[in-house]
Amino acid sequence: MSNIIDKNKPLLQLQEVEIGFLYRGQYKAVVVDCSFDVYPGETLGLVGESGSGKTTIGRAIIRINPCHKGQIIFNGKRISGKLSAKDIQYVHENIQMIFQDPASSLNERATIDYIVSEGIDNYKLYQDKDERRRKIVDSILNVGLLTEHLSRYPHEFSGGQRQRIGIARALIMKPQFIVADEPISALDVSIRAQILNLLKDYQKETDLGMIFIAHDLSVVKHIADRIAVIYFGRIVELADSKELFERPLHPYTRSLLASIPLPDPELERKHKNVIYHPSMHDYAEDKPEFTEIFPKHWVYANRKELQEYRKRFQE
Amino acid sequence: METRKPILTVENLYVQFTVRGKVLTAIRDVSFELYDHETLAIVGESGSGKSVLTKTLMGMLDSNGRVSGGKIMFQTKRPTDDIKVVQPLDIADQKSAEKRDPEALEKEQEPAMIELTKFKNNKEWQKIRGKRIAMIFQDPMTSLNPLLRIGYQIAEVIHIYRKLSWADAKAEAIELLKEVGIPEPEKRYRDYPFQYSGGMRQRVVIAIALACNPEILICDEPTTALDVTIQMQILDLIKSLQKQYNFSIIFITHDLGVVAKMADRVAVMYSGKIVEYGTSRDIYYDPRHPYTWSLLSSLPQLGEKGKKLFSIVGAPPSLFKDIQGDAFAPRNPFALKIDFIEEPPLVKISDTHYALTWLLDERAPQLEKPSAIQNLHEKMLNYSRISKELKGDE
Numbered sequence: 125m126s127n128i129i130d131k132n133k134p135l136l137q138l139q140e141v142e143i144g145f146l147y148r149g150q151y152k153a154v155v156v157d158c159s160f161d162v163y164p165g166e167t168l169g170l171v172g173e174s175g176s177g178k179t180t181i182g183r184a185i186i187r188i189n190p191c192h193k194g195q196i197i198f199n200g201k202r203i204s205g206k207l208s209a210k211d212i213q214y215v216h217e218n219i220q221m222i223f224q225d226p227a228s229s230l231n232e233r234a235t236i237d238y239i240v241s242e243g244i245d246n247y248k249l250y251q252d253k254d255e256r257r258r259k260i261v262d263s264i265l266n267v268g269l270l271t272e273h274l275s276r277y278p279h280e281f282s283g284g285q286r287q288r289i290g291i292a293r294a295l296i297m298k299p300q301f302i303v304a305d306e307p308i309s310a311l312d313v314s315i316r317a318q319i320l321n322l323l324k325d326y327q328k329e330t331d332l333g334m335i336f337i338a339h340d341l342s343v344v345k346h347i348a349d350r351i352a353v354i355y356f357g358r359i360v361e362l363a364d365s366k367e368l369f370e371r372p373l374h375p376y377t378r379s380l381l382a383s384i385p386l387p388d389p390e391l392e393r394k395h396k397n398v399i400y401h402p403s404m405h406d407y408a409e410d411k412p413e414f415t416e417i418f419p420k421h422w423v424y425a426n427r428k429e430l431q432e433y434r435k436r437f438q439e
Numbered sequence: 440m441e442t443r444k445p446i447l448t449v450e451n452l453y454v455q456f457t458v459r460g461k462v463l464t465a466i467r468d469v470s471f472e473l474y475d476h477e478t479l480a481i482v483g484e485s486g487s488g489k490s491v492l493t494k495t496l497m498g499m500l501d502s503n504g505r506v507s508g509g510k511i512m513f514q515t516k517r518p519t520d521d522i523k524v525v526q527p528l529d530i531a532d533q534k535s536a537e538k539r540d541p542e543a544l545e546k547e548q549e550p551a552m553i554e555l556t557k558f559k560n561n562k563e564w565q566k567i568r569g570k571r572i573a574m575i576f577q578d579p580m581t582s583l584n585p586l587l588r589i590g591y592q593i594a595e596v597i598h599i600y601r602k603l604s605w606a607d608a609k610a611e612a613i614e615l616l617k618e619v620g621i622p623e624p625e626k627r628y629r630d631y632p633f634q635y636s637g638g639m640r641q642r643v644v645i646a647i648a649l650a651c652n653p654e655i656l657i658c659d660e661p662t663t664a665l666d667v668t669i670q671m672q673i674l675d676l677i678k679s680l681q682k683q684y685n686f687s688i689i690f691i692t693h694d695l696g697v698v699a700k701m702a703d704r705v706a707v708m709y710s711g712k713i714v715e716y717g718t719s720r721d722i723y724y725d726p727r728h729p730y731t732w733s734l735l736s737s738l739p740q741l742g743e744k745g746k747k748l749f750s751i752v753g754a755p756p757s758l759f760k761d762i763q764g765d766a767f768a769p770r771n772p773f774a775l776k777i778d779f780i781e782e783p784p785l786v787k788i789s790d791t792h793y794a795l796t797w798l799l800d801e802r803a804p805q806l807e808k809p810s811a812i813q814n815l816h817e818k819m820l821n822y823s824r825i826s827k828e829l830k831g832d833e
Contacts, residue, residue, distance in 0.1 A: 173666045174637070282754070283485075312485050312693050317737040317750035324747070339666045342696070346739040346748060366744070369823040381825045383671040385696035387738055388819040389719040391826060392700040397671055398825070 134161035135199060135333040136185065136301055142193035143177070143184050153192070154180050155357040157414070164300070165331040169348030169365065171341055171380060177357040178337045179224075182303040185335070186221050187212070198301065217247060220294035224306040226286035230278040236289055237274040240264060243297045263296035267322060284315035288322070295326060301333045308343065320347055342384045345369060353377045356402070359414065363421040373423045373433045376400045405429070445472035446514050446687050447496070447655060453508035454488075454495050454711075463758045465491040465504070467711040473655065478681070478688040480702035480719075482695060482734065486755045488711040489691045493657045496689070497574055498555065498564035511555040515571055515654060570600055573653035577660040579640035583632040589643055590616075590628030596650040615646040620676060638669035645676065652684060659691045674700055695734055699723060704791070707731050710755050710766040717792030723815060726808060727786075727794040729773045736811040740822065749811055765797070773798065773806055 138160050144153040155177040162168045170178040183189045184204070185196060191204040203215050220243075223229035230239055241260050243249075250256040261271050267288040278286060287307060294302055304323065308316040324347060327334060338344050344351055344365070351368045353361040353376060361374040372378045379400040386392060405412070410426040417423050417430055418437075425433065454466035465488045473479050481489045494500050496511060558564050576582040584592060593612035597603050603611065609628070616624035619642040632640055641661060648656055658677065662670040674697065681688060690701050698705055699719060706716040707730060715728040726732055735741065736749035753770045756762055765771070768778035777783075777797050786799040797803055807813075820826055 173668055313695070313734065314484055314693075314737050314751040316739070317742075317748040320739070321747050321750060340739075341667070342738075342740045346742045346744065372824050378825060379668060381823045383667045384740065384823070385667075385670070385674075385694070385700055386819045386822060386826060387696045387699050387723060387735060387740060388816055389699045389702075389723050390816060391819050395700065397675060 131164050131331070133163075133200075134197075135164045135166075136162040136335075137197040138181070138185075138194070139197065140194035141181070141184065141191050141196060141204075143180050143189055144192050151192075153357065155184075158194075158357075158359055159414075160352055160359070160362060162301070162333045162335060164333050165327065166350070167327065167334040167336050167348045169344035169351040170335055170337045170354060171339065171344050171351060172354035173339055175356075176354045178354050179305055180357075181354075182221065182305050182335060182337050185301075185303055186219050187215055213247060216243075217249070217297055218299050219301045219303065220297050220299040221303045221305060222287075222290050222294050222307045225310055226283050226290055227310070229290055230286060232278055235275055235277060236264070236269075239278070239289060240274075240293050240296055243293065249297070259296060263292045266295065266326070267292045268318075283311055284318065287311060287315075287319055291319070291322065298330075299332070301335075303335045303337070305337045306339070307336075309338065309340070316343070323347070340384070341380050353380065355400075358424060359422075360424040361422065363418075367418070367421055371418070371421070371437050373417065373421075373436075374425070375404060443474045444514065446475050447473040447689075448512040448514075449496075449509070450512070451509035452492075452495070452506065452511065454491055454500070454504060455507045456501070456504045458503065458759075461759050464507075465711050465758055466495065467762075468509070469708075469711070469713055470509075471706055471713060471716065473687050473689060476681070476685055476687060477703045478690055478701050480690040480692065480698040480705045481708055482692060482698055482705060483708035484693055484734075484751075484755060486710075487708045488758075489708050490659060491711075492708070493574065493659055493689065493691055496555070496655075496657065497568050497572060498558055498561075499568070506556050509556070513553045513555050513567065513571070513655075515551055515553060517571065517654070569596065569653070570651045571653055572655045572657065573648040573651065574657040574659065575641070575644050575648050575661045578664050579637055579644050580664065582644055583640055585632050587631075588628070589630050589632060589635065593643070593647050593650055596647055600651045612646075612650070615650060616643070618649075618680070619643070619646045620672075621646075637665055638673060641665060641669075641673055642676065645673075645680070649680065649684065653686055655687050655689065656681075657689045657691070660693070661690075662697065663692070663694070670697070677701070694738075695723075696738055696740055707734065710762065711758060712766065712795065714767065714796070715794040717788070717794075721789070721792040725788075725792070726812065727788060727792075727799060728796045729771045729798065730767045731794075732773075732808050732812060733771075735815075736809050741811050741815075741818065743811070749809065765795075775803060 138158055141155065141158040142153050143155040144151050158181060160168065170181060172178045180189055184191055195202050196204040237260065240263060244256065244259055250259060264271065264274060269285065269288055308319050311319065326332060336344060336348055348365050351363065351365045352359050353374065355376045361377045368377065372381050379398040382398040407426060410428055412424055412426040414422055414424050415430060417433055450470050452466055452469045453464065456463045456465055469492065481492065483489045495506060590609065590612050593615055594605065594608040597608040597611050598605055613624045613628055616627065621627050621639060621642055635643065662673050665673060692698060702719045705719050705722040706713045707728065709730050715731050722731060726735060733751045737751060739748060742748040751770055756766050764780050765778040765783050768774040775797050783795050783797045785793055785795050787793055798806055
């Protein structure tokens, strides 16, 4: 398995993925027709409200949730569905996840040393004890914690520090890909900036591909190169982050943009809420499709809506 | 603010906790006023003492905490029946007036002053808490009782505090549920909290807070646990209810983005002190304290793509120790030498705007605020398509 990265080849591909669960004996699809690519060194932001299925997609990538249709391809290899033990290990070594809630994602009864080293211990990613120690110390220093913290327990740390531990635990595997599931929504504003910078720095050094899941577009705008907006399990718009802010097409994207609180009392006084409800679409006859309306700007709309969108941005 | 009368006055407040034999000073010399119908936002990081401050206002300090100095005066316009009242005027005068003509005095409806810091036990507090000063907590997941029906939790408040019969209380509770935007309130009345989404639970919490028609509503980070779209809805709801019910709001948050929408005035807190306060225009367009600068520039909305987001290094100081000089100095990139030695003075910038910093001293070097927060209004106008469209409305 080669670890050489081709920058122009997608690192991760989702192809028409559908994820569902059994609910009271009945199958219910939670995520439908989800396709996107992530390139090395790129961050894709997944934005949507709670219950929209963004975390489900993230969890499907690291194989916590099964895919029911379509496939997920990582470095040219299928990683969804049934895999050999060797391939599963390949996924675990190269794709890591940072969880949302630093309060509940760390084992309360384990020391930081154990929490951080669990991954490399499982797969014996070191030659000898010295190397193991070195790897742990490096990873903990990288995220701005101290070696003396290793013998402590999670409850001795603040929220921001706990999230750093979660990040150290992911980065120690030297992954090629990270799924960051709302890593900052439980943190204070000033600490948010520290965590965002930390992830961005690491990405610059290593060509890491990342999916950044959030419900807040302002955070995603800052960190992501491209943004996918999800509404009830379906990607409704996908574009470069600048493009999405300049030319939001789908009404749901517009409502998300309108709900970003701007630090400007003058503007906020004039603020109007844009409320989105799916009943505003008329999809009875004219069936919608996920279409590339402008270069690299995709939107889920029917023919009539596409015409409207084009007209709106003709000038 | 012409001659508006404050409804709540906090003067030189100190709050201390005793933790394992050591004394921690959580609030250090805080003074502010809350006026009628206004929204005052208190902004700061976790550990800055903003939650302790609100708990003090509600008399809900933990048993190891106490008010060690200063006072809190609450001016109520409602009948005070059995609460001990301190009149701001000459008390002897008042008494003689009462004897002479009790009816005339009633007509005047001079607001009564209550000194909250004099309260000794829960019984006294309960006449204020929930009734005149109500609170919305941060986490709607934990502030409702999971074992009781939603409707009961609202009706209970009305039944106990306002002494209505259960049937009337129920009718009132359904009315309140409708008011806060719960669809089909008659049906949802019998639901349990787990059947509600986060945003709806927060609406219920708001309904409970409003059940007794309070004069002051304290919102302790009411939207941090919610999605952005829901956050906007809840903030709009609180605002429209304020117009309808005419209460004052103390809004606690760490997010300066949210404050711009809500607040008339803003107080920025750091390690138990108010370091800057002013109208929201003062704070956003002309911030003077380096801590306010830092809080503003660390907002992702103001970050520039590809550049590092500004972050405040280090952590707030330990409150067990006496703080020498400016508490923010060790984390302050603009700190002067004197910041480490002597406490900065409170400098008046305008009638509404004060800041606690040496930078405003005439001997201090002239500093520009960080580039990230210059031309804030233009930047925000160009933030997204939506904000540009707002500009077109002018």
